[in-house]
Amino acid sequence: MSDRTWNVYLSGEIHSDWRQRIEAGTREAGLPVVFSAPVTDHAASDDAGVGTLGDEPVPFWRDQMGAGVNAIRTQTLIRAADVVVVRFGDKYRQWNAAFDAGCAAALGKPIVTLHDADLDHALKEVDRAAQATARTAEQVVDVLRYAISGRLP
Amino acid sequence: MSDRTWNVYLSGEIHSDWRQRIEAGTREAGLPVVFSAPVTDHAASDDAGVGTLGDEPVPFWRDQMGAGVNAIRTQTLIRAADVVVVRFGDKYRQWNAAFDAGCAAALGKPIVTLHDADLDHALKEVDRAAQATARTAEQVVDVLRYAISGRLP
Amino acid sequence: MSDRTWNVYLSGEIHSDWRQRIEAGTREAGLPVVFSAPVTDHAASDDAGVGTLGDEPVPFWRDQMGAGVNAIRTQTLIRAADVVVVRFGDKYRQWNAAFDAGCAAALGKPIVTLHDADLDHALKEVDRAAQATARTAEQVVDVLRYAISGRLP
Amino acid sequence: MSDRTWNVYLSGEIHSDWRQRIEAGTREAGLPVVFSAPVTDHAASDDAGVGTLGDEPVPFWRDQMGAGVNAIRTQTLIRAADVVVVRFGDKYRQWNAAFDAGCAAALGKPIVTLHDADLDHALKEVDRAAQATARTAEQVVDVLRYAISGRLP
Amino acid sequence: MSDRTWNVYLSGEIHSDWRQRIEAGTREAGLPVVFSAPVTDHAASDDAGVGTLGDEPVPFWRDQMGAGVNAIRTQTLIRAADVVVVRFGDKYRQWNAAFDAGCAAALGKPIVTLHDADLDHALKEVDRAAQATARTAEQVVDVLRYAISGRLP
């Protein structure tokens, strides 16, 4: 049977340790997964454009530059992913996470959403396009373990 | 020269009159545009599942049913659109609008975003994937008039 | 707003009047829908190959000929459809209906399944790939009415 | 000449040893094949949703959860496959096997069906979309040996 | 039920009246079909390049020019077709017909081949990629009648 390596992209919230918990959990479970993600250092991400291409005083264009450079990373990694996990936290609007989910859905990638129940109604369109909605990082690990190895917790 | 009819999908905010203003503006301008949109009656949209497929007491599943039925409409119309306009207002999280934008981008559809400047930073990824960012419905009309007829205001 | 005509393909069971009921219901509702379907005359469908291309005594090849000629129709109509409705009845194995659903899913077409609850477990993979699961032809009409016109029953 | 590794997905029946026989046969034949498959532990497969994402008392939703989690696996592996073998046994309705075949066909993947002659008529649409119909696991090995190495038995 | 117009491309042999017979037959049958075809005037087809773009004395380049101009027509019409009928006669090598069939197959278009039995072995790969193999123009009409209207002769 296949021992393929799975590519999993971890999109969304960058202010909690959910990525670390998923990575630790899959490592413990011995799963052949390679994770990728957007740049999760908020300040670096905001400076992605002006830090590489030169200064820009106008906030809108500064953001356009930064979002363009970030997109080189995120679009490449999402297209290379087998599965896209999208995390929504209780802060910020995280429209980029929903945008990533839309891209993933249109590209036919399986999606796992990760968020608390109080966001359910607001996220119903995204959850409907997902194959699974998890409440905890541990549940995402359980889903990946099952999808990859067929083992339940 | 072509007198093709353009299909424009109007995604996003359902609590202000931006769609009516764009439609009125393009009608005044005599542009050959057919608009489509999600169901904009909030209550009907929330009841799309239980109102057609039968009752469901659990909110999460009720939302799954509703989002599924709505997706039959929205996915069909987005795929049939030439241009997708996505409006973000100052209320609600509107993750479905960002999700639509992600779908449109992955499908190679031109996108016009419509929102106030105070949302610029939060929407930078979506704006970067768009061909234009407008501040008013009238600007969207101006963009459509130019794209379709080549005339500036 | 758009008055586009929707193409809806009705796949599956050919021994009950579900297609007629859906067509009658949408006509009453005044919906701009054009329906298409496989050939629903069972005997004609079985003879599609030998009735057009010449006799064939071996059942396997007779079926290959027939299925090929039927596929000219079904593959063309499914690819031209906006929405695919798939009906599973209580008789026969209807693997072709599930096959059509798989094609539709891979092509990104919204799917509505139509079957009784006692088939739920056996059809769980197909239902999961669908946007809606209906129990009656009337519910399918309700789903189409909502998806097309935004009106609930 | 190429010594590429072939990815073969084995879809369908989970209550007989056909997968083991194909794997043993290709191993004996020294073929460079990596096999993948759905989770074949029936109980685990049925619990894929509730076993990872939390309990759900309603059978329909329990199945939706389970089918979603299983789809993460199956959709990823089918898309990564070079060839899809689909086995139909004499028990159960196996609509998921026919659904997989429909996906594979729409994605342009070569298909090999494996079933007894008494299912021929019911499976005629699926067989027609396949490149080969085998009666025994050994024949599937023979087909793979030929397709991969050019050797006949 | 749908009264869609079917686009059928008639590829291959240009030295017999098979196209006229198919067109006459479908007209008699009252089928909503629009036919398209390569330019069937052999001399014009050979001069497609030099007759439009200027003289060219070297035969190879003269053919490149002609084949390019012909491809503007054939590639456009094949991509716009629902069904591709490919006729092989007993003269000439007709590699362009087989090439068209390869294009059609890769684009997922249903194919009907039309040729005598003595070409069966040489055409086995093309016939295998086709949904039907007919011996006479009348059989092609019968196949189209069935596929479009569900009626057998």
Added chain:
Amino acid sequence: MSDRTWNVYLSGEIHSDWRQRIEAGTREAGLPVVFSAPVTDHAASDDAGVGTLGDEPVPFWRDQMGAGVNAIRTQTLIRAADVVVVRFGDKYRQWNAAFDAGCAAALGKPIVTLHDADLDHALKEVDRAAQATARTAEQVVDVLRYAISGRLP
């Protein structure tokens, strides 16, 4: 036989009357062609962004805004075209024309280039991706007449 309307996109040079000559020629020839093109009013095209979305003092961003709005038009029309004609004149660098040709080639659209022989070497990659290279607008008309109606001049 088909009387389909052909969509032809006329990309490139905006400072000579080549589009008018092609349109006049096809009209005289009675060809069923609908033409589309970028906005050919140079000043309007340069102001496409600031004229619709508001002023922008920095030339680079002014150009980004303008190119974005123009792309809504050009990308939509190129994707809707059957054939793309690309004209290179002796002035300006016309990188956008070559860019359009690259898009058209990747989308599988037939291309006709139109330019003088002294540009041949510089345009060799674009000409190689084209189905025909014409020297005069009249030759483009001849190519279209042949491709559409099968008639040589």
Added chain:
Amino acid sequence: MSDRTWNVYLSGEIHSDWRQRIEAGTREAGLPVVFSAPVTDHAASDDAGVGTLGDEPVPFWRDQMGAGVNAIRTQTLIRAADVVVVRFGDKYRQWNAAFDAGCAAALGKPIVTLHDADLDHALKEVDRAAQATARTAEQVVDVLRYAISGRLP
């Protein structure tokens, strides 16, 4: 700089040593190429169906079986190829080679044709869809050496 391995599929004539000559030439040139090809043992290829799936007395169906099993190999390898070389000899009609070229063209794969000048006119459509037409196996090696390493002979 990249040391990627190139996948080159060698389609067509199976009765001369052109494949061996190309392989020997690229080995001598030290090029990182992996070749693939259809089964070139004529008898085995004709028996691909009956030799694996069981006997079949009718020649047409025997060919259908064989062509299906061969297609598992050829379709997989063509889709995995970077470049497709298609050889036409002076014997047989080799419609499968032209069919392969059509598939490759529709899939956007670069094609190199290999044949004598006396076949030029008959092969003009295939040559036009190719990036290069070679007369000898050595020229194909030269083309591959240049395309892969940038070195001319």
Added chain:
Amino acid sequence: MSDRTWNVYLSGEIHSDWRQRIEAGTREAGLPVVFSAPVTDHAASDDAGVGTLGDEPVPFWRDQMGAGVNAIRTQTLIRAADVVVVRFGDKYRQWNAAFDAGCAAALGKPIVTLHDADLDHALKEVDRAAQATARTAEQVVDVLRYAISGRLP
């Protein structure tokens, strides 16, 4: 986290050392990048056709032959690339660079343009389709470092 190797195609100007500077910079930065490029030896590139396929006295056809052979390389490598960097210098018209950018855009590949500010207006359509516009090779390295490793200079 992923240590994937990134494939970056370096399109455009062949008369300055920008490729060497980008390669040196990424090597110093320790980035896992494999670069690919067109053949940058101008004389070899011009002789790609006649140097491999035999002499051709007419310049137009000589260029067609050369551009075809070069396209085998460039089309393969662009399709295999994650990111396409396109350099425009102050000499030559470099329509092939703009053509490559058009291909890359239509294929959904992230693009980085590299050119001086005095070309901004002429390149506005290409820059708009790019995710970043750099002025120096060092800035391209900075963009790649960020996109691949998340580190700013």
